[in-house]
Amino acid sequence: MEMLRQKLSLLPEKPGVYLMKDSSGKIIYVGKAKVLKNRVRSYFTGSHDGKTQKMIGNIADFEYMVTDSEVEALVLECNLIKKHNPKFNVLLRDDKSYPYLTITEETHPRIMVTRQIKPGNGKYFGPYPNATAAREAARLLNRLFPFRKCRQIPHRPCLYFHLEQCLGPCCQSIPPQSYEEMRKEVTKFLKGGQEKIVQLLEEKMLSASDSLRFELAQEYRDLINSLKALAEKQNITLTDFTDRDVLGYATSADLMCVQIFYLRQGKLLARDSFVFPYYAEAEDAFISFVAQFYSEHPVWPQEILLPPCDTEALGRLFPVGVPKRGQKRDLVELATTNAQTTIHDEVSLEAKRAEEIKQALATLAELLNLPDVSLIEAFDISNTAGTNPVAGMVQFLHGKPNRTGYRKFGIQPMETSDDTASLRQVVERRYARLLAEAAPFPDLILVDGGKGQIRAACQALDKLALTLPVAGLVKDDRHRTAGLLNMEGDLLPLPHNSPLFHLLERIQDEVHRFAITFHRQQRAKKMILSALDGIPGIGPRRRQLLLRHFQSVEAIRLAGLPELLAAGLPQNTAQAVYDFFRQQQAAAVQSEVPAESPPG
Numbered sequence: 001m002e003m004l005r006q007k008l009s010l011l012p013e014k015p016g017v018y019l020m021k022d023s024s025g026k027i028i029y030v031g032k033a034k035v036l037k038n039r040v041r042s043y044f045t046g047s048h049d050g051k052t053q054k055m056i057g058n059i060a061d062f063e064y065m066v067t068d069s070e071v072e073a074l075v076l077e078c079n080l081i082k083k084h085n086p087k088f089n090v091l092l093r094d095d096k097s098y099p100y101l102t103i104t105e106e107t108h109p110r111i112m113v114t115r116q117i118k119p120g121n122g123k124y125f126g127p128y129p130n131a132t133a134a135r136e137a138a139r140l141l142n143r144l145f146p147f148r149k150c151r152q153i154p155h156r157p158c159l160y161f162h163l164e165q166c167l168g169p170c171c172q173s174i175p176p177q178s179y180e181e182m183r184k185e186v187t188k189f190l191k192g193g194q195e196k197i198v199q200l201l202e203e204k205m206l207s208a209s210d211s212l213r214f215e216l217a218q219e220y221r222d223l224i225n226s227l228k229a230l231a232e233k234q235n236i237t238l239t240d241f242t243d244r245d246v247l248g249y250a251t252s253a254d255l256m257c258v259q260i261f262y263l264r265q266g267k268l269l270a271r272d273s274f275v276f277p278y279y280a281e282a283e284d285a286f287i288s289f290v291a292q293f294y295s296e297h298p299v300w301p302q303e304i305l306l307p308p309c310d311t312e313a314l315g316r317l318f319p320v321g322v323p324k325r326g327q328k329r330d331l332v333e334l335a336t337t338n339a340q341t342t343i344h345d346e347v348s349l350e351a352k353r354a355e356e357i358k359q360a361l362a363t364l365a366e367l368l369n370l371p372d373v374s375l376i377e378a379f380d381i382s383n384t385a386g387t388n389p390v391a392g393m394v395q396f397l398h399g400k401p402n403r404t405g406y407r408k409f410g411i412q413p414m415e416t417s418d419d420t421a422s423l424r425q426v427v428e429r430r431y432a433r434l435l436a437e438a439a440p441f442p443d444l445i446l447v448d449g450g451k452g453q454i455r456a457a458c459q460a461l462d463k464l465a466l467t468l469p470v471a472g473l474v475k476d477d478r479h480r481t482a483g484l485l486n487m488e489g490d491l492l493p494l495p496h497n498s499p500l501f502h503l504l505e506r507i508q509d510e511v512h513r514f515a516i517t518f519h520r521q522q523r524a525k526k527m528i529l530s531a532l533d534g535i536p537g538i539g540p541r542r543r544q545l546l547l548r549h550f551q552s553v554e555a556i557r558l559a560g561l562p563e564l565l566a567a568g569l570p571q572n573t574a575q576a577v578y579d580f581f582r583q584q585q586a587a588a589v590q591s592e593v594p595a596e597s598p599p600g
Helices: 001-011 036-042 050-056 070-084 129-142 174-189 192-212 216-230 282-295 326-367 419-437 451-463 499-531 541-549 553-558 562-567 571-590
Strands: 017-020 027-034 059-067 100-104 111-114 122-125 245-250 257-262 269-275 304-305 375-384 388-396 406-411 444-448 470-475 482-483
Touching: 001 059, 017 036, 017 070, 017 174, 027 036, 027 070, 027 282, 070 282, 100 129, 111 129, 122 174, 129 174, 129 216, 192 216, 216 269, 245 282, 245 326, 257 282, 257 326, 269 553, 304 326, 304 444, 375 419, 375 499, 388 419, 388 499, 406 419, 419 444, 419 451, 444 451, 444 499, 451 470, 470 499, 482 499, 541 553, 553 571, 562 571
Parallel strands: 245 304, 375 444, 444 470
Antiparallel strands: 017 027, 017 059, 100 111, 100 122, 245 257, 257 269, 375 388, 388 406, 470 482
């Protein structure tokens, strides 16, 4: 404490970022401050609520970084949170990406939906709240503007050309300025230029009708109706056709909920809800969320509306504003009301879930004659017809997934290779390691299977001279949780509507998901390794690059040269990959052509 007092006395009266550390030196919280001296000292003086006190009780040391402005402090805070993942900060996970519309940067561009932003690959619009909204917008734009529709340019005109929905690069030369004009028109349209588009379509409809091209005229009429319906079907709209996000937030004792309404072209398309624990002041936690959320998205809406808060720093980074009156303020209040409803429901559900988990664990301990089952580790083996065998282990602490305790295992070669032998190997490896590390053991081991799997796990434990309880989760013929076996192989009573059944079902589903995901990853790596083996210029790093970009070997096989270049391959390597698969296709077609019969 004496060291902390001395460091507190040296704090400057300047903006900056502070990093709180625990006794092991690990960073547990990152915060920003207009005045470092005032903010950091506030943690060590006066009284605090329970959640803040929980964080303060873990602080053993701190360090700080001075910045020239609060804006720099906000940016630095975001970067340090991403780098260190502090325990007590609002953390935005990367498991959710948003779709964008893009006009590709190709000789003959296309309108596409993508979740990956790559500078130089095209012009991006968005983000859209979900894939359905993005695809609907792309479908409409593709009907309105004659961009290329085909993945690869064919050798003759297709239906899109005859419907005047494609300029036809397959049959004629297209000047670059034609595409540039269309890009400008798309930008105008997405910024509210629907009225001009409707007028243009009405002119084309009348022209097509006068030329007796009634099918084309009907297509224009349908497009006009689609645009008018889009403008009329939204209940919540603003008439300025602006893309904007509207945010509101609410808190409970430990949780914060942030609601985001997505308005595109003035119309409410969808909403998102984020619920997370927070430990700072509510406004600071909200501002930190906003900064992290929009720093993850390289394309922002034209306007971001927030409830009353200090937007001085945010406003220099993002197009944020706090509406004082009118419909915009009503929308912010609506988002806030939705956040309050969500947080109330979340707190009520969490209390109910906690009670059910407590009841389920008590029943499980009673059924297995165990004093406690707070820490459970569950194993599952995954393979395809015996190939690429792997194992997954999940850890549940107090009835909830503890993902830092999850483990993956590649199965090492054995004389006898089956699921029970694999399980025996994995259990032995897992608990031999815990022995070596003097780490705590679980209160219960669950294996996916019946008597054979229980016996294999017990044999592995016996080899290590360990006595740990093991139980088996058996499945029915539909591969669903059916029951629980104890170490003696007895099937224990387990009503399917009980909290215990639901808990065990969650554990079994989670370990199966974790194991099979790992198995698919390993299998995909081997597939791409064999599929790309021998192509000049393709080594391990570029194989990984292609797999990350295209997600499958089949997508690589079908990719055109521009797409391979867009994935990050140099010109000669992209050409080699393209030629390799075209030669494969040609060979496959040739092998299917029957040989001509000899004369006579």
